[in-house]
Amino acid sequence: MLTFVFTCLSISVTGLHAAFTVTVGSPSVKVKENEGVDLKCSYTADFGATPRIEWKFKDLKGYQFFIYFAGMMTAEYEGRITVYDGGLRFNKVTRADSGDYDCEVSGNGGYDEKTIKLTVLVPPSKPVSRIPSSVTTGSNAHLTCFDTDGSPPSTYRWYKDNTPLPEDPTKFPNFKNLTYKMNVFNGNLEFPNVSKLDTGSYFCEASNGEGTPQRGDAVLMEVRDEDNSQAPAVRGSLSTETQNVPSKITMNHMLEKQYGVFMLQEIKLKLEIQKLELEITKLKLELQKLG
Numbered sequence: 001m002l003t004f005v006f007t008c009l010s011i012s013v014t015g016l017h018a019a020f021t022v023t024v025g026s027p028s029v030k031v032k033e034n035e036g037v038d039l040k041c042s043y044t045a046d047f048g049a050t051p052r053i054e055w056k057f058k059d060l061k062g063y064q065f066f067i068y069f070a071g072m073m074t075a076e077y078e079g080r081i082t083v084y085d086g087g088l089r090f091n092k093v094t095r096a097d098s099g100d101y102d103c104e105v106s107g108n109g110g111y112d113e114k115t116i117k118l119t120v121l122v123p124p125s126k127p128v129s130r131i132p133s134s135v136t137t138g139s140n141a142h143l144t145c146f147d148t149d150g151s152p153p154s155t156y157r158w159y160k161d162n163t164p165l166p167e168d169p170t171k172f173p174n175f176k177n178l179t180y181k182m183n184v185f186n187g188n189l190e191f192p193n194v195s196k197l198d199t200g201s202y203f204c205e206a207s208n209g210e211g212t213p214q215r216g217d218a219v220l221m222e223v224r225d226e227d228n229s230q231a232p233a234v235r236g237s238l239s240t241e242t243q244n245v246p247s248k249i250t251m252n253h254m255l256e257k258q259y260g261v262f263m264l265q266e267i268k269l270k271l272e273i274q275k276l277e278l279e280i281t282k283l284k285l286e287l288q289k290l291g
Contacts, residue, residue, distance in 0.1 A: 019044065019046050019110065020043075020044060020046055020047060020108075020110030020111065020112050021043065021044045021112055022041060022042070022043045022103060022104075022105050022112040022113055022114045023041070023042050023043070023114065024039075024040060024041050024042075024103060024114045024115075024116050025038075025039075025040030025041075025087070026040075026116070027114070027115065027116060027117060028116070028117045028119070029116055029117070029118050029119070030118075030119045030120075030121055031090075031093055031118070031119075031120060031121065032120075032121045032210075033093060033094060033095055033120050033121065033122050033151075034092050034093070034094070035092065035093060036089065036090055036091055036092060036093070037089070037090050037093055037118070038087055038088070038089045038090075039087050039088050039089075039090075039101055039103075039116045039118065040086060040087035041086070041087050041088075041103035041105075041114065041116070042086050042087075043105040043112070046108060046110060047105055047106070047107035047108055047110055048107040048108045050107070051105050051106060051107030051108075052105070052106045052107055053068065053083075053103070053104070053105055054066070054068060054069055054102075054103075054104040055067040055068040055069075055083065055088060055101060055102065055103060055104075056101070056102040056104065057097075057099055057100070057101055057102075058099050058100045058102070059096070059098070059099040060098055060099055067081060067088070067101075068081075068083045068088065079091075080092070087103075088101075093118075093120050094120065095120050095122045095149070095151050097118060097120050098118060098119055098120045098151055099117075099118060100115050100116070100117055100118075101115065101116045101117075101118055102114075102115050103115075103116070119151065119152055120151055121151060121152075121210045122149055122150060122151040122210065123149070123150065123208070123210040123211025123212070123214075124147040124149060124150035124154045124206040124207060124208055124210070124211065124213065124214045125147055125148060125149040125150070125206075125214060126147075126214045126215070126216060127145045127146055127147045127154075127156070127187070127204055127205070127206040127214060127215075127216045128145070128146050128147075128148070128216065129143070129144060129145045129146075129187075129203065129204050129216035129217065129219070130143065130144045130145075131143050131202050131203075131219035131221055132221055133219060133220065133221060133222065134221070134222050134224060135191075135194050135221065135222070135223055135224075136194075136223075136224060136225070136226050137194065137195060137196060137223055137224065137225050137226065138193055138194065138195075139193075139194055140190070140191065140192055140193070140194070141190070141191040141194040141198070141221070141223075142188070142189075142190050142191075143158070143188070143189040143190070143202060143204075143221075144187060144188055144189075145158070145187035145188075145189070145204030145206065145216060146186075146187050147187075147206035147208075147214065150206060150207075150208040150210070151208070151210075152208050152209075153185075153208065154187075154206040154207055154208045155184045155185060155206075155207060155208065156183075156184050156185075156186075156187035156204055156205065156206055157184065157204065157205045157207070158182060158189045158202060158203075158204050158205075159202065159203050159204070159205065159215075159218075160200040160201070160202055161200045161201050162201075165178075165180070165182065165189075167182050167184055168182075177197060178197065178198065179191065179192065179193060179195075180198070187204060187206070189202075189204075194223050195223060196223045196225075197223075198221070198223050199221065199222050199223045200220070200221065201218045201219070201220045201221075202218065202219060202220075202221055203215055203216050203217060203218040203219070204216045
């Protein structure tokens with residue numbers, strides 16, 4: 001008796017597990033740009049002979065689109081995609097096709113869906129980098145690097161004087177005196193408190209495992225001390241007569257500026273008087289009406 005009950009429960013659980021199930025060939029598919037690819041999606045027979053099948057696409061920015069809906073291909077994908085019993089096929093993919101594809105099946109009161117992540121492989125392009133040519137000792141120096149084409153997204157590496165910089169300089173004796181912070185995922189290289197030791201020629205490299213890593217242009221970044229002593233020294237070497245010339249010019253400029261301020265104030269005062277006269281006129285008219 002116990003054996004019979006156990007057998008029935010086993011069959012029942014197995015049946016529930018298999019009911020209304022959608023299965024994909026692979027949850028993650030990778031393909032090179034301009035090649036064809038199949039996204040396979042099958043379903044169990046209990047959905048019926050003519051289930052409702054829909055395909056949706058969500059791009060890398062989060063926008064969602066219908067690909068196949070109500071038994072028809074949407075206009076955007078006509079000629080590019082073929083839907084068949086068991087999946088869909090891209091004739092040729094572009095980098096814009098990277099994203100999530102939902103296969104949704106419903107019928108006979110059941111529903112299930114599965115997602116396939118498609119990654120279109122694109123080699124990196126030459127990265128665009130921003131490197132300051134001159135910075136002051138003790139300031140914050142921010143270097144950036146970005147590759148616009150790589151798929152999957154590139155990771156980044158920085159070089160100084162043709163030597164690769166480690167991601168964490170504190171772990172390497174030859175770099176322990178450097179205080180930069182490197183983010184290999186967004187390409188940023190930051191010096192919170194730049195020193196003369198950081199002077200050098202810098203460039204970045206983008207790579208994503210597809211094609212050849214690409215390098216940006218090298219730029220010399222010089223770190224200089226802030227020097228405030230030059231201007232007084234030059235002024236001290238001038239003659240008294242020469243020093244008085246800028247003073248006279250400055251005084252004349254100040255007088256002209258002050259005169260301009262007085263003129264502006266006079267104009268404003270006249271405008272205020274005109275406004276008051278207008279208000280008085282309006283008030284007289286109102287009194288005449290009341291009288």
